[in-house]
Amino acid sequence: MSLTGNGPTLRDVAVMAAVSIKTASRVLNDDPAVAAPTRAAVMEAMRALDYQPDPAARSLRAGKDRLVGVVIDSIGDVFFAQLVAQIEATLDTAGYRVLVASSNRDPVRERDLVQSFVSRRCAGVIVAPNGPDTLADLRMRDVPVVFVDRAGTLAGSQSVVSDDVGFGRTATSHLIAHGHTRIALLSDTPVIDTTRQRHEGFRAAMAEAGLPVDERLVRTDCPGPAEVMRVVPALLGMDEPPTALISTNTRLSLGVVPALHQRGRTDVALVAIGDFAMAESRSPAVTVIDHSPERVGDAAAAAMLARLAPPGDQPSQDPTVIVPARLIARGSGELLP
Amino acid sequence: MSLTGNGPTLRDVAVMAAVSIKTASRVLNDDPAVAAPTRAAVMEAMRALDYQPDPAARSLRAGKDRLVGVVIDSIGDVFFAQLVAQIEATLDTAGYRVLVASSNRDPVRERDLVQSFVSRRCAGVIVAPNGPDTLADLRMRDVPVVFVDRAGTLAGSQSVVSDDVGFGRTATSHLIAHGHTRIALLSDTPVIDTTRQRHEGFRAAMAEAGLPVDERLVRTDCPGPAEVMRVVPALLGMDEPPTALISTNTRLSLGVVPALHQRGRTDVALVAIGDFAMAESRSPAVTVIDHSPERVGDAAAAAMLARLAPPGDQPSQDPTVIVPARLIARGSGELLP
DNA sequence: TTCGACGATGACATCGATGACACGAGGAGG
DNA sequence: CCTCCTCGTGTCATCGATGTCATCGTCGAA
Numbered sequence: 001m002s003l004t005g006n007g008p009t010l011r012d013v014a015v016m017a018a019v020s021i022k023t024a025s026r027v028l029n030d031d032p033a034v035a036a037p038t039r040a041a042v043m044e045a046m047r048a049l050d051y052q053p054d055p056a057a058r059s060l061r062a063g064k065d066r067l068v069g070v071v072i073d074s075i076g077d078v079f080f081a082q083l084v085a086q087i088e089a090t091l092d093t094a095g096y097r098v099l100v101a102s103s104n105r106d107p108v109r110e111r112d113l114v115q116s117f118v119s120r121r122c123a124g125v126i127v128a129p130n131g132p133d134t135l136a137d138l139r140m141r142d143v144p145v146v147f148v149d150r151a152g153t154l155a156g157s158q159s160v161v162s163d164d165v166g167f168g169r170t171a172t173s174h175l176i177a178h179g180h181t182r183i184a185l186l187s188d189t190p191v192i193d194t195t196r197q198r199h200e201g202f203r204a205a206m207a208e209a210g211l212p213v214d215e216r217l218v219r220t221d222c223p224g225p226a227e228v229m230r231v232v233p234a235l236l237g238m239d240e241p242p243t244a245l246i247s248t249n250t251r252l253s254l255g256v257v258p259a260l261h262q263r264g265r266t267d268v269a270l271v272a273i274g275d276f277a278m279a280e281s282r283s284p285a286v287t288v289i290d291h292s293p294e295r296v297g298d299a300a301a302a303a304m305l306a307r308l309a310p311p312g313d314q315p316s317q318d319p320t321v322i323v324p325a326r327l328i329a330r331g332s333g334e335l336l337p
Numbered sequence: 338m339s340l341t342g343n344g345p346t347l348r349d350v351a352v353m354a355a356v357s358i359k360t361a362s363r364v365l366n367d368d369p370a371v372a373a374p375t376r377a378a379v380m381e382a383m384r385a386l387d388y389q390p391d392p393a394a395r396s397l398r399a400g401k402d403r404l405v406g407v408v409i410d411s412i413g414d415v416f417f418a419q420l421v422a423q424i425e426a427t428l429d430t431a432g433y434r435v436l437v438a439s440s441n442r443d444p445v446r447e448r449d450l451v452q453s454f455v456s457r458r459c460a461g462v463i464v465a466p467n468g469p470d471t472l473a474d475l476r477m478r479d480v481p482v483v484f485v486d487r488a489g490t491l492a493g494s495q496s497v498v499s500d501d502v503g504f505g506r507t508a509t510s511h512l513i514a515h516g517h518t519r520i521a522l523l524s525d526t527p528v529i530d531t532t533r534q535r536h537e538g539f540r541a542a543m544a545e546a547g548l549p550v551d552e553r554l555v556r557t558d559c560p561g562p563a564e565v566m567r568v569v570p571a572l573l574g575m576d577e578p579p580t581a582l583i584s585t586n587t588r589l590s591l592g593v594v595p596a597l598h599q600r601g602r603t604d605v606a607l608v609a610i611g612d613f614a615m616a617e618s619r620s621p622a623v624t625v626i627d628h629s630p631e632r633v634g635d636a637a638a639a640a641m642l643a644r645l646a647p648p649g650d651q652p653s654q655d656p657t658v659i660v661p662a663r664l665i666a667r668g669s670g671e672l673l674p
Numbered sequence: 675t676t677c678g679a680c681g682a683t684g685a686c687a688t689c690g691a692t693g694a695c696a697c698g699a700g701g702a703g704g
Numbered sequence: 705c706c707t708c709c710t711c712g713t714g715t716c717a718t719c720g721a722t723g724t725c726a727t728c729g730t731c732g733a734a
Contacts, residue, residue, distance in 0.1 A: 007456070007476045009720055020684045025722060035682060052456045056402070057720035059393040060689050075437075076422030078415055085413030088439060097453070100412075100437055102425060116434070119344070119389045139344045258618030278615065281595030346690055357714050362692060372712060394690035397719050 008049040017045040028053060059121045067097050068304060069117030069125040071110055072148075074102040079250055079274065079293050080128070083148065086297030087126060094305050096123065107134045118143050124304045127152060131191070144307035148300040150193040151320060158307070159320045160300040164194045166325040167289050168201025168248075171271040174287070174327055175244045176209045179337050180269060184217040184235050184242035186228055186252050195220075198248045198273060217242050225255030232259035236268070243269060243337035250274035250291075257282060269335040271327075280330060287333025290326045299323060345386040354382040365390060396458045400478075404434050405641060406454030406462040408447055409485075411439040416587055416611065416630050417465070420485065423634030424463060431642050433460065444471045455480050461641045464489060468528070481644035485637040487530040488657060495644070496657045497637040501531045503662040504626050505538025505585075508608040511624070511664055512581045513546045516674050517606060521554040521572050521579035523565055523589050532557075535585045535610060554579050562592030569596035573605070580606060580674035587611035587628070594619060606672040608664075617667060624670025627663045636660060 014024040019038060026034050027042040034042075045051070059065035068091055072080040088098045099117060103110035107130045115138055117125050124144045127135070129152035135145065136154070145152070151159040175183050183206075190196040199218070206213050217235065222228045228247075232255075235242055245260075245268060247253040253272040260268055261282075272279065272288045279286040299321050327333075351361040356375060363371050364379040371379075382388070396402035405428055409417040425435045436454060440447035444467045452475055454462050461481045464472070466489035472482065473491075482489070488496040512520050520543075527533040536555070543550050554572065559565045565584075569592075572579055582597075582605060584590040590609040597605055598619075609616065609625045616623040636658050664670075 011720080021721080022684060022686095022723095023682085025720095026683090029722080033682065038682080052452070054397075054720050055457050056393050056396040057689090058722080060391070060397050060691090061720080061722050063689080065393070074422060075412070075425060076419045078418065081415065081418030082413045084437075085411055085439065088412060088437070092438075097457075098437060100421075100425070100435060101429075102422065115389070120392050120434075254614050257615055261618040261620075276614070277591050278594060281598040283598075348690080358691080359693095359715080360713060362690095363713090366692080370712065375712080391690050394719090395692080397721090398690080398692045400719080 008051050009054070010051070012049055013042065013045045013051050016049065017041040063121060064123050065121040066095055067099055067120070067122045069099045069101070069114070069120070069122040070127075071101050071103050071113045071117070071125065072128045073105050073130075075100055076102070077251070078276070079291070082293035083297040083300075086294045087301045090298050090301035091305070094308075096305075096308075103128070103130060105130050107131050110134050111138065114138060114145075123308055126300055126304060129193075144304065146300050146304045146307070148296060157319075158303050160296060160303055160323070161320065162194070162291055162296060162323045163325045164197035165201040165204070167273050167291065168198035168203075168246075169205045170201070170325045170327050171246045171273060171289055171333075172202045172205035173209070174271060174329075174333055175246070175269055176205065176211065178244075178269065178334055180244040181211055181337070182214065182217065182240060182242045183244045183246060184219065185246050185248065186219050186222050186231065186256060187248035188223045188252070189220055195248060202246065222252055222255070224251055225258075228252050228255030229259045229262075232256055233263065236263070236265065244335075245270045247272040250276050253279075253286070253288075257286065267335065269333060269337070271333040275328065282332070284331030284335065287330045288328050290328055292323070292326075295323045345388050346391070347388070349386055350379065350382045350388050353386065354378045400458060401460050402458040403432055404436055404457070404459045406436045406438070406451070406457070406459040407464075408438050408440050408450045408454070408462065409465045410442050410467075412437055413439070414588070415613070416628070417486075419630035420634040420637075423631045424638045427635050427638030428642070431645075433642075433645075440465070440467060442467050444468050447471050448475065451475060451482075460645055463637055463641060466530075481641065483637050483641045483644070485633060494656075495640050497633060497640055497660070498657065499531070499628055499633060499660045500662045501534035502538040502541070504610050504628065505535035505540075505583075506542045507538070507662050507664050508583045508610060508626055508670075509539045509542035510546070511608060511666075511670055512583070512606055513542065513548065515581075515606065515671055517581040518548055518674070519551065519554065519577065519579045520581045520583060521556065522583050522585065523556050523559050523568065523593060524585035525560045525589070526557055532585060539583065559589055559592070561588055562595075565589050565592030566596045566599075569593055570600065573600070573602065581672075582607045584609040587613050590616075590623070590625075594623065604672065606670060606674070608670040612665065619669070621668035621672065624667045625665050627665055629660070629663075632660050 010021050010024045014021045024042050027039050055065060070084055070087060075081055084100055091098060101113045103113060110130050111134055114125055114127060114135055118141055126146045126148055128149045129147050132153050145154055145157040147157060147159040151161050185202050187195050190199055203213060219231050222231055247256045253276055266283060270286060272286050274291040275288045279288055347358050347361045351358045361379050364376050392402060407421055407424060412418055421437055428435060438450045440450060447467050448471055451462055451464060451472055455478060463483045463485055465486045466484050469490050482491055482494040484494060484496040488498050522539050524532050527536055540550060556568050559568055584593045590613055607623060609623050611628040612625045616625055
C-alpha cells in the first residue's frame with residue numbers, strides 16, 4: 001500500500017506490460033536498446049494506466065530536476081513580474097518549471113534562496129543579484145547561474161543585463177538636444193548596480209556636451225513613489241529649478257508623473273527609464289526609454305537553456321549579454337526649456 | 338563518490354557524531370526520544386558540516402514536499418503578480434516555497450499544470466480556475482486545493498474570491514446615485530466567472546433602481562485594452578450615448594482611460610473595477626473599486642496553511658471566503674450626467 | 675561446429691531520508 | 705531475584721526511478 005496514495009508507478013507499468021521495471025524505465029527514457037514490440041507494449045501500458053513519472057524519485061536518482069529557480073527583487077514589481085512571465089514562457093517550451101522567490105533586495109536572503117534552490121536540485125538558477133559576490137562560497141554543484149538585470153560575479157556564470165549606461169546617456173542627451181542644461185536625476189541608491197550605471201550614463205552625456213552637473217539636482221534619496229512626490233516639488237521650488245527630469249526607474253515614474261500632474265506642471269520635460277501603462281495617454285505623453293522586461297527575460301531564459309543543453313553543443317556564449325536601449329519619443333521629452 | 342557532487346548527507350552527519358543515520362534523522366525531525374547529549378552532538382555535527390536536508394529524498398519517502406503550486410492566468414498580469422507576491426510572502430513565513438505557472442486561461446493547460454504539481458508532491462495547490470470542473474477526475478492524493486479569484490468546484494476544496502457581484506452592484510448604484518441612467522458596461526466574455534458576476538451585480542443594481550438595461554451598452558467583446566479603445570468611441574458616437582462607463586477589470590481600464598483621454602472626454606463618468614497605478618493622478622482622478630490582490634492573496638495563503646496544518650486543529654472553515662468590495666471615490670465616478 | 679559479438683532484457687545496488695520494529699540497558703514491582 | 709516496561713538507539717526495508725553489470729539467445733565468422 002502506497003504511503004502517498006499516488007498514481008501508478010513504473011512497477012505497475014512493468015507488471016502490466018509483463019516486462020521488468022528496468023525495461024519500462026528504458027522505454028521511458030527512449031533508450032534505443034528496446035525491441036519495437038516490447039516498447040509498444042510498455043507504451044500501451046503507460047497509456048492505459050495514465051502513468052506519470054515521479055519527479056522526486058527521478059531527481060533523487062539523477063541528481064537533477066527539470067526546475068529552474070528564479071530569485072528576483074519582488075514578484076509583485078511590474079518589471080520583474082513581466083520578466084518572470086517571459087522566462088516562464090521560454091523555459092516552458094523546453095519542459096522546465098519555474099520556482100520563484102523574492103529576495104526583497106536582501107543579499108542574505110538572496111543567498112539562502114539560491115542555496116535552497118540548489119539543494120532542491122534545480123537544474124539552473126536565474127538571479128537578480130543584490131550586490132557583488134552575493135553567491136560566493138555556495139556549494140553550487142555545477143548548477144548553471146544566469147544573472148539578470150544586474151551583472152553578477154561568479155565563475156562560469158553569465159549575465160543578461162540592459163544597457164543601463166546607455167539608458168542614462170540616451171535620456172540625457174535627448175534632453176540636451178532639446179536645449180536643456182539643468183537636468184535633474186531622480187533615483188534610488190546607487191548601491192544598486194543598474195542605478196549606478198544609469199548615473200554614469202547621465203554624467204557621461206553631460207560631460208560630452210560640456211555641461212556641468214549640479215549635484216543638488218542628482219537625487220539618490222528616492223526609494224519609491226512616495227519619496228519622489230516630496231522630492232519633485234522641492235526641486236521645482238529651487239532658485240534655479242531644473243527644466244527637465246529623468247526618472248531612473250518605473251517605480252519612481254509612478255511618483256513623478258502624479259507629482260507633476262498635481263501641480264499642473266505640463267511644462268517640465270520628462271524622460272522616464274522604463275515604459276509603463278498609460279504613459280502614452282498623459283498630457284503630454286511620457287517619453288520613455290523602453291526597458292523591455294520581455295527581451296531581458298527571453299534572453300536570460302535562452303542563455304539558461306543553452307547552458308542546460310548537453311555539453312558538446314555549448315555555444316560558448318559571451319559572458320554578458322546586453323539588451324540595448326530604445327527611446328520612445330512621445331512628447332514629454334521633447335518639451336523645450 | 339556522490340553522483341551529484343552535492344553537500345554532506347545525513348550519513349556524513351551521523352558518522353561525525355558517531356551515531357546511526359536514524360538517530361541523526363530523529364534529531365532532524367525533532368523527535369523527543371533522543372537524549373540531550375546525543376542531540377547536541379548531532380546538531381554540532383550538522384553545524385560543522387553545514388548540513389542541509391535533501392528535499393527530493395524527503396519528498397520521496399514522506400510523500401510530501403514543502404512546496405505549494407500556484408496556477409494563475411498569467412504571472413505577467415499585474416493583478417496576479419501582486420496576488421502571487423502576497424501568497425509567497427505569507428507562505429514563506431511557514432517555510433513553504435512557491436511553484437508558479439501561468440495557465441494562459443487554457444483549461445486544459447490548467448489541468449495539466451495542476452496534475453504535474455500534484456505528481457511533484459506539492460503539499461497544496463492554489464488555482465485560479467478557468468471554468469467549472471476543470472480539475473475533475475484528477476488524481477489528487479488528498480492534496481488540498483484552494484481556488485482564488487474565481488470559485489472552483491471540487492470536493493473538499495475551498496475558494497477565496499472577491500465579492501464580484503458586489504463590485505458590479507456598487508459601481509452601478511454609485512453611478513445611479515449621481516444621476517446616471519445610461520450606463521455602459523465594458524467587459525470581456527462572461528464565460529469568466531468573475532465577469533459574469535460583475536454583470537449580475539450591474540443588472541441587479543439597475544433593476545433595483547427600476548432602470549431598463551440597454552443591451553447595446555453591455556459590451557462583452559473587450560478582451561483587452563486594444564478592443565476597448567475601439568469600443569469606447571463607438572459607444573460615445575451612438576444616438577443616445579451613455580453618460581457613464583464601468584470598466585470591469587484593470588486590463589480594460591488601461592484602454593478606457595487612454596480612449597477617453599484621446600478625445601478629451603473629461604465629462605464621461607467612469608468607475609473602474611480594480612485599482613491601478615496613477616488612477617489618482619488623472620483629470621478627473623479615476624474612481625475605482627479596490628480589488629486588492631494583497632487581501633485575496635493573503636486570505637488564500639492563510640486558507641492553504643490552515644489546510645496544511647496537522648489534522649485535529651483544522652479550523653473547519655467556510656468553503657468560500659469572500660473579500661468585500663470597497664469603493665474609492667476620486668472624481669470620475671462622481672461626475673453628473 | 676564453435677566462439678565471440680551483439681542485441682535485448684533482467685537482477686541488484688543505489689540516490690538520501692524515514693517508518694516499522696527490534697534490541698540492550700536500567701528501573702519498578704512482585 | 706526475576707519479570708516487564710520504558711527509554712534510547714540501531715537494523716532493515718522502503719519510497720520510485722536509474723546506473724552497472726550479468727544473462728541469455730542468436731547470428732556471423734573462423
